[in-house]
Amino acid sequence: MKDNTSFFIFSDNTFHSKRYTWATSIIPRSQMVNRRCHYCCAVEKYPSGELDVILENGSEFPDMLGCGAYPFLILSERVISTLVAERISAFHTFSVGISEIRSKSKILMETNPPKYYRVEIDGSCQIDLKASALEVVRYCPECHHLVTNPRVPNGLQIISGSWDKSDVFRDVQFYPRINFCNESLPGIVNRNKFTNFRFEFMQGPWNLSTKGLNITKLFKQLMESQ
8 A cells, every 4th residue: 555544454352361251152043155156165154233232251242242253343332323423434234142141250240241242344445365465276256165275364465446445444345344444443452441352463463472562652653753
């Protein structure tokens, strides 16, 4: 990209924040998407809309709820309402209910959980696989199932001009379950102290052994550089 916009990849940070409970199972409340690609035999199976979850472990409810059963982006109501107030709107939501909580934590069991929502991002971009140092091993022209070498990227580059200027966005062709954003979201998370968010610079390199970027330090540096 030729402008000065900083891009980030974001996800939950449950792996490094054991105090937060997370969703280990999904109970569909909407019609299931159940597809098997006739071309490459890849299988997709997930709820099309609303769902319930079973939570396990932890002693606190986070603002971003990790989901081990499927890589959904699940955010608390206070995050959603703040994003709307901040005019970040390139997404739509589905209600997520809590069917059961399995935890030994008395604090968690006696705390009223927040309302949660599954978030599907509408903003878009296109990833430049070659510029991201990814060799295509297999790509299905029908369902877009992608296998690269290396299999897991260590940074991603956007095709110039493909970003639609949304604050939150995805590449629905190659990486439909990876979440990207510009500086707006980390700033909002930092100001409101939302919990269990993880950010890395989109272009990498990513270090999965750490908690990700320290956004308080990051925005202090950005303010000092202005």
